[in-house]
Amino acid sequence: MNVRVTVWNEYRHERHNEQVRRIYPEGMHTTIAAALRAEGFAVRTATLDEPEHGLSEEVLAATDVLIWWGHLAHDEVRDAVVERVHARVLDGMGLIVLHSGHFSKIFKRLMGTTCNLKWRVGNDRERLWVVAPGHPIAAGLGERIEIEHEEMYGEPFDVPPPETLVFVSWFSGGEVFRSGACYTRGQGRIFYFRPGHETMPTYHHPDVQRVIANAARWAAPTPGAARVFGNAAPLETR
Template sequence: MTSNTNLRVTVWNEYRHERNDERVSKHYPEGIHAVLADFLSKAGYSVRTATLDEPEHGLTEEVLNNTDVLTWWGHMAHGEVSDEIVERVHKRVLDGMGLIVLHSGHFSKIFRKLMGTTCDLKWRESNDHERIWVVAPDHPIAEGLGDYFEIDDEEMYGEHFDIPAPDTLVFVSWFSGGEVFRSGCCYSRGRGKIFYFRPGHETLPTYHHPIVQQVITQGVSWAAPTPRKPRTFGNTPALEPYKK
């Protein structure tokens, strides 16, 4: 796995299921965000967490201005995320902050705003077997992986997934019910990089899976901001003299 002790990661989680559903708290007693933060910290990143019910959802101007990559997990309370905070996150992505959107975060306000589509899909909670095929083996997010990896029990997501065509499609999932799904999608928006990664149903221990952890860790590294000179816009004088 890639390690970068200077990379500042904020792990955002709705943190509702874990407090209300024993099936979820069994796997994530301190919240999904705690598991994500733990393995990202062990990879060498500087990690903080934020949750929906904190003031400003934990995503204050100060927090976001000191975040290189934000990870996002939400499901039952997408509508409770303040539009003001969505605008704040959106601006930071356009300015260069990376964003990792996980599982049911496909329906989050921020992902739909960045994609400009409904981001709807087919789904089924029947603990399907999932085989995740690596279709971009040279991509940094797929570093060290084989042709595919498998998750014994997962929620099914199926096509059509109403998203724009990814800049790079890294993973495609096949489910034992017969469906396929674009499960690892990379985008750029403004100066920011976005990675959507499908696995992670709350009642299943998916985020304890070592390869899932590896993919998210490498996704964070890939989405990190790239140092660049400030962009210039607006009315610009000619570089060379010319005759009218």
């Protein structure tokens, strides 16, 4: 199956912050999309300021996996679009939430918690340890990923216990964080992946790109039994 991916990005930092624009001149979404296309995915992009945030019913119906990056403008995402995405996830669409997308309306809706955490923008080194080496999202990696400069996220992370924890981060400031968390909601698979601060070139990192591609394959819908709800007649009669 040729997995159809939509990469969604606020696309605000890149247009208003020169430091971010130098790293991602055409937006983080285009960097992520290019890496996925090189892996054979069918990829489109969508941004906040497009009509319906680029996530119309037609776009979502043609999306197997949605990748989400947001930060500045979580509150600007319309509730109707959040409901639309939520319904698609329950129906089987995969969702990959990146970095500060932990505070997005859709992630908080799916988790049912505040999704709050500790943070620090500094010059931290991040080491992501692979704690589920047999998981498909860890395919092709070594025992760890090293990122020289990243924003720190620290525990406690107010999310439900992951069904599978793939990565745990350690930061040079001493903190640790659950950085690769898998969930299912309805028929949809969800993966939260921590790295990706906008002022650092994290999405150019080959191992980060590999994780996102692996996660897109893992989160893609798989054939299964149909879900049937509502009033049901008995199968047996006497």
